[in-house]
Amino acid sequence: MRQGEPKARTGGLATRLRERAKAARTEILALWLAGRDPRTPWYAKAAAAAVAAYALSPIDLIPDFIPVLGYLDDLIIVPLGIMLAVRLIPAELMAEFRAEAARRAEKPTSRVGTFAVVVIWIVVAAFFVWLFWPGGAG
16 A cells, blocks of 8 residues: 555444444444433433433334335434434533443343333333223323
8 A cells, every 4th residue: 555545444344333233232332321421411411311211112103014114213213312312412422422432332132121111112112002991090
């Protein structure tokens, strides 16, 4: 390679996508940490909690089995939500949360946490079915 020539990209598309997915997971974990920290402003907590809950939830706004549209929310809604929440959190706090998230990402995942998210979504869905079912709430 000659001096001044741009470096060739190493790794293929799949490698870059895996790296971006890992970075997004770390960012979502950092947002979850921000949502639980008392130093985070309330409006940033609300945005961080909403984004983290949606991103970590097994239930999507648009189900993944719908061709093209099913992954649209994962490709557009989640990154936009992450960007919004990150901008609302003070930079020095976000750097601290990212460092903690990177440390925690190396540990194994919690099945209890996954189970809790699923149970919460089932309860919320059951509530809305009860609320809007003919003759349900009133």
